[in-house]
Amino acid sequence: MEKVLLGFAAALAVGLCAIATGWAQSRIGSAGAGTLAEKPELSGTIIILLAIPETMVILGFVVAAMILYL
Amino acid sequence: MIVAMSKVEIIGPMELLLPVLDRVRALGLFQVEQEMRGFVDREDEKAFRPVRLDKKTLAERSYCDGLMAKIDQLAGFLPKLPTRCSYLEPHSAVGIVAEVVDKHTLLCSGLCRRRDALEGERGELLRQTAFLDALEPLFKTAGEGTGLDFIGVSLKDGEAVDHLYQLIARLTGDTFEFVTTGGPEGAIIVLVTLPVELGAKVRDVLNGERIPELAFPASLSQLPFPDKVRAVRRRIGDIGAELDRVNAELHRFASRWWPTYSCVREWLLDRLALLTTTAAIHKTDLCFFIHGWMPSPDVPRLRSLLNGEFQGRVVVEEQGALEEEMEVIPIAIRNPPYFRPFELFTRILPLPSYRSYDPTPFIGIFFPIFFGMILGDVGYGLLLLACALVMLKLFRTRRDLHDAALILLVSSCYAVVFGFLYGECFGGTAGGWRLLEQTCVIERSRSIMPMLAFSLSIGVAHVTLGLCLGFWSTLRRRLVRESLAKLVNILLLLCLAALAVSLFSPFPPPIRKGLNVAVLVAIPLMLLTGGLLAPLEMMKNIGNIVSYARIMAIGLASVLIAQVANRFAGLTGDVLTGAVAGGLIHLINIALGIFSPTIHSLRLHYVEFFDKFIVYGGRRFEPFKKPPG
Numbered sequence: 001m002e003k004v005l006l007g008f009a010a011a012l013a014v015g016l017c018a019i020a021t022g023w024a025q026s027r028i029g030s031a032g033a034g035t036l037a038e039k040p041e042l043s044g045t046i047i048i049l050l051a052i053p054e055t056m057v058i059l060g061f062v063v064a065a066m067i068l069y070l
Numbered sequence: 071m072i073v074a075m076s077k078v079e080i081i082g083p084m085e086l087l088l089p090v091l092d093r094v095r096a097l098g099l100f101q102v103e104q105e106m107r108g109f110v111d112r113e114d115e116k117a118f119r120p121v122r123l124d125k126k127t128l129a130e131r132s133y134c135d136g137l138m139a140k141i142d143q144l145a146g147f148l149p150k151l152p153t154r155c156s157y158l159e160p161h162s163a164v165g166i167v168a169e170v171v172d173k174h175t176l177l178c179s180g181l182c183r184r185r186d187a188l189e190g191e192r193g194e195l196l197r198q199t200a201f202l203d204a205l206e207p208l209f210k211t212a213g214e215g216t217g218l219d220f221i222g223v224s225l226k227d228g229e230a231v232d233h234l235y236q237l238i239a240r241l242t243g244d245t246f247e248f249v250t251t252g253g254p255e256g257a258i259i260v261l262v263t264l265p266v267e268l269g270a271k272v273r274d275v276l277n278g279e280r281i282p283e284l285a286f287p288a289s290l291s292q293l294p295f296p297d298k299v300r301a302v303r304r305r306i307g308d309i310g311a312e313l314d315r316v317n318a319e320l321h322r323f324a325s326r327w328w329p330t331y332s333c334v335r336e337w338l339l340d341r342l343a344l345l346t347t348t349a350a351i352h353k354t355d356l357c358f359f360i361h362g363w364m365p366s367p368d369v370p371r372l373r374s375l376l377n378g379e380f381q382g383r384v385v386v387e388e389q390g391a392l393e394e395e396m397e398v399i400p401i402a403i404r405n406p407p408y409f410r411p412f413e414l415f416t417r418i419l420p421l422p423s424y425r426s427y428d429p430t431p432f433i434g435i436f437f438p439i440f441f442g443m444i445l446g447d448v449g450y451g452l453l454l455l456a457c458a459l460v461m462l463k464l465f466r467t468r469r470d471l472h473d474a475a476l477i478l479l480v481s482s483c484y485a486v487v488f489g490f491l492y493g494e495c496f497g498g499t500a501g502g503w504r505l506l507e508q509t510c511v512i513e514r515s516r517s518i519m520p521m522l523a524f525s526l527s528i529g530v531a532h533v534t535l536g537l538c539l540g541f542w543s544t545l546r547r548r549l550v551r552e553s554l555a556k557l558v559n560i561l562l563l564l565c566l567a568a569l570a571v572s573l574f575s576p577f578p579p580p581i582r583k584g585l586n587v588a589v590l591v592a593i594p595l596m597l598l599t600g601g602l603l604a605p606l607e608m609m610k611n612i613g614n615i616v617s618y619a620r621i622m623a624i625g626l627a628s629v630l631i632a633q634v635a636n637r638f639a640g641l642t643g644d645v646l647t648g649a650v651a652g653g654l655i656h657l658i659n660i661a662l663g664i665f666s667p668t669i670h671s672l673r674l675h676y677v678e679f680f681d682k683f684i685v686y687g688g689r690r691f692e693p694f695k696k697p698p699g
Contacts, residue, residue, distance in 0.1 A: 044418035048676055051669045058620045062522065069519050 010064035017060025024053035072428045073365045073402040075691070077391050080360040080376070082384035087121065087351065087358045090376065090384055091344055091694075094360070097372060098695030101400050102362045104350040118352040118359065131345045134338045137164070140171045141335050147178035148324040149317075160337035167334045178323060185316045192309045195302055198284065219269035221262040222284040223276070224253055231258055234281060241275055242268050340696060347694060363400050363691070399424040401688035409434040411473035415672060419680075421688035425547055427539065429680055436532065436679075437477070437671050442484025443528070444625045444667035446514070447632065448506070449496035450660055451485030458482055478664070496656060497632020514622070515629045521622040523574075529618025530567045532674070533611055534560055536682030543683050555600035555607075562592040563611055614678040620670050628666070631659045 032046035078100065082090055094100050225231055231250060238246055247263035264272065273283060352359045364372065366388075373386040391399060401421050405413060405428070412434040422428060445451065461475035493499055493510025514521045537560045544553035565588045572582055596604045639652025 044415075047669060048418070048673055051673045052677065054620070054670070055617050058623050059616060061623050062616065062619045065518055065522060 006067055010067045013067060014057065014060045014064040017057045017063075021053045021057040024056070025050055028053065071403065071405060071431065072422065072424065072426075073404050073691075074367070075363050075391070075399050075402065075424070076366040076369050077389040077395070078362060078364050078369060078372070079387045079389060080372075080384060081357055081387065082376075082380065083357050084353060086380060086384060087348065087353075088344060090358075090360070090380070091347060091351075093375060093379055094372070095344065095347075095694050095696060097368075097375060098693050099368045100360075100362050100364045100372065100694055101692055102347055102350050102360060102694050118354060121348050121351045121353050121358060127345065127348075131342065133168075134342050134345070137168055137171070138335065138338045138342065140175065141167070141331050141338070144171060144175045144178060144331065145328075145335075147175070147182045147320070148328060149320055151321070151324050151328065160333045163330055163334050164337065167331060171331075174323075174327065178320065181316050181320050181323075185313060185320070188309050188313050188316065192306060192313070195306050195309070198302055199306065218263050219266045221264070221269065221272060221276070223260045223262070223281055224284060225258045225260060225281075226256075228258070230281075231260060234260060237275065237279065238262055238264070238272060241272050343696075362694075364693070365402055365691075396424050397687070398689060400691035402691035403428050403430065405430050405434075411476035412437065414470060414473040414477065415675075419676065420686040421690055423685045423688045426543060426685040426688070427683060429675070429684055432679065433672075433675055437675065438481040438484045440528075440621060440671035440674060441481040441667045442486075442488040443525075443621050444670065445481075445485040445628060445663050446488035446492045446625055447494045447496065447629070447663075448486050448489035449494075450632075450663050451482045451487075451489050453660060454478055454482035454485060454664065481667075492629075494629060494632075497629055497634075497636050497659075514625060515633065518622070518626065521626070522619055525618050525621040526615060527567075528621060529615035529678075530563070532618065532679055533614050533682065534563060536679045537563070537611070540683035543685070551599055555596070555604065558592055558596045558599055559604075559608060559611060562589065562596060562608060563615075565589045565592065566612070614681075617678055618674065620674070624666050624670055628659060628663055631662070632656065635659065 028046075028050050032050060035042055036046060080090065080094070094102075223234065225234065235248055238248065242264050245265060245268070248260065249263075250258055250260050253259040262272070276283060352361070369386070369388050376384045376386055401424060403413070403416075409430050412430050415433050415437070416428070416430045419429060442451075445454075458475050458479035461471065461478065465471035465475060489495065490506065490509040491511045492514050493503070493506040494514075495503055495506060499506075499510075499513050499515065512520060512524075537556050541553050541556035541560065544556060565585050568577075569582075569585050569589070571577075572585070576582070577585075596608065600607060635652045635655035638655060639648035642648040642651055
């Protein structure tokens with residue numbers, strides 16, 4: 001039972017963070033697409049901005065790994 | 071690296087102003103400053119006034135401006151051809167060009183007008199031809215007998231066809247032939263054949279019903295319908311021949327005259343740039359003063375050039391930059407050949423300020439290492455190496471793509487090195503490869519926690535390096551409190567990292583006690599130097615370090631996808647299908663393996679690392695030089 005709960009907690013940690021990242025990236029992506037239409041030279045910056053919310057899912061992954069392995 | 075800049079003043083007699091400016095421009099290393107504040111003392115400023123062009127020079131400028139405008143107008147009429155160099159001396163050709171440019175513009179504009187008219191007429195006739203193509207088979211059905219009239223109509227839908235049929239049947243008393251066919255863009259083409267005496271009456275009614283007959287040029291109005299068709303086709307052929315003649319004439323003119331015009335235009339541009347720059351120069355009653363910035367290593371070159379050319383009549387003086395000028399010094403960046411391709415990534419960022427650091431060397435050192443750590447696969451690394459070599463060969467002349475290929479080349483080498491350390495080749499781990507078994511230090515697909523600890527320790531080292539550089543940078547700018555805050559942050563971060571390590575491998579009690587005391591002392595010091603927001607800054611630093619876990623996380627995702635590809639290939643049970651299926655998944659993984667490590671390594675630099683020590687807001691160094699030909 002404890003193993004199931006640990007697995008469930010790890011799944012929640014990574015899953016919720018992934019949803020949050022996806023939501024943030026969708027907002028940044030649409031704003032970035034609008035910006036690109038006017039300033040194509042900003043494509044590099046926009047790709048970087050798009051990668052920033054991925055920290056959330058990575059933190060979730062770290063927490064999940066700690067839940068499972070520590 | 072940010073090039074050291076010198077504040078330079080060039081002084082000489084007024085009559086030498088234009089020749090001196092010409093030499094300075096030829097050297098292309100001097101940025102002229104219009105603002106003279108900082109170059110001369112406040113009380114001396116009144117003795118200087120901006121150079122005003124004399125009547126003769128002003129007339130020359132206006133002449134050059136006018137001629138440039140005329141040449142540009144002529145250029146608008148000419149086809150764009152690869153131009154050869156003119157053998158004429160531009161200065162002597164200016165007079166000839168000024169004399170003939172109006173006549174040439176008149177000639178070329180006339181030819182262009184004729185070309186446009188012909189193209190317009192041809193476009194119109196071609197549109198009619200599309201209907202004629204549809205009508206032609208109907209003539210065969212209807213015949214071309216004498217005493218008959220033809221009316222061609224284009225309709226949009228079937229209902230209109232029925233309506234038209236009923237109408238004409240009523241008007242002609244069923245003495246007509248009605249044939250239809252499909253036309254361009256879904257239209258229905260109708261050809262009505264009827265006796266000549268009924269033609270005018272039917273046309274009137276059709277006009278009243280707003281059903282227009284297919285229109286032909288007025289010149290063809292007297293011709294019978296079949297002759298109209300032939301005349302249109304003949305006219306299209308004639309227009310094509312005439313257009314060829316007009317275009318050939320324009321082409322001939324451009325290849326004969328444009329080299330001369332282009333060389334005169336370049337000369338005029340040069341001259342105008344020179345005359346415009348004089349507005350940024352100051353003078354006294356006796357001499358001119360050119361103020362500006364240039365790279366310090368190049369000052370002796372400028373000095374010896376002007377000394378040699380003007381026999382000591384022009385003086386180049388180097389002045390020390392004032393403290394308040396540090397923010398306005400223009401930034402020039404020069405890097406050794408290894409680091410130069412990495413400027414591709416720093417061009418995305420704003421320019422650093424003069425006393426800050428050029429980010430390029432840091433990206434050049436750490437980016438390929440992070441990329442290698444994340445990808446870490448011998449097979450993928452070698453494939454990317456091959457890709458980079460092909461790109462290098464293909465894109466020799468395209469700077470950005472060539473730089474990208476060089477970056478990929480270095481990064482893929484690191485991927486191979488880390489591939490050996492992880493014992494990975496196309497996701498296959500050390501067990502299957504003898505050489506990899508010997509070089510493998512850690513199997514990352516199975517050692518999640520050790521890889522996490524490794525990534526975080528890389529983060530601690532990288533962030534601490536950033537803070538150390540920030541400490542040095544603030545110290546150089548004499549911001550004592552800020553530099554102390556950075557120092558305390560460094561100490562606290564290192565102590566916390568050591569305490570975290572001690573949780574897994576306990577230190578001897580005296581060391582642990584010392585660490586605890588150091589943390590207790592550092593916290594109030596941090597508040598004293600950094601203010602109330604200092605703990606927030608510390609939390610940000612810790613968050614930044616945790617962000618380095620992506621090195622492990624993305625690497626793990628990459629190796630797991632590769633293993634899935636191998637297993638999937640094995641499950642198919644057939645060599646060919648397995649190779650195709652596995653190869654496709656590996657291909658996707660390689661594409662991700664280029665994109666993902668690049669983005670995340672850059673992010674670690676831009677957000678976590680540069681934030682600690684780079685101050686942006688520099689002004690680009692824009693030397694006065696000849697435009698590229």
